Amino acid sequence: MALTFYPPDKRRRDLDGCISACKAYLDGLADALGVDDSRFTLSAKMSAICAHGGEVKVEVRG
Template sequence: MKAYEFPWPSAKLSPNSRTHWRLKASLAAGQKRDWYFLARGQYMPKGTHLRFVFCPPTGHRRDLDNLLASCKHGIDGIARHMGIDDKDFSFAVERGEVVKGGMVRIEILT
């Protein structure tokens, strides 16, 4: 199993946020670009299973499906880097420990 750490997603990328579409599009493009470059040098075969462990910056309650949706553009960036379609990934989503600044740990299980 390999694990990689990605930055905590902006609350403005949440499907429940009321962010102006232009700002949201800019943040989404930034997340896609950042995760694309953070995934450099990694290989994930088709059918890869990804376990997302969300380590929040604070103890506030968060909805796991919204957290995963907030990472959608980052997942697209990883898939683009790998040259595969993100429909070929399967996911598991978990809560992790509180970490200063927050992070998303993605564990790759092939």
């Protein structure tokens, strides 16, 4: 699973904090997929491109 964070502005962000903020969403995704979220292998990056209001792109790979 790959997470790409598009911040709402140019302020510096802590990638670990961004991943932690998505915990509930990742738990919900695991529940919807019917898998244990401990099986997820995450890669995460912070985009240099900003998105109005912020955005997180989640790519699920099989």
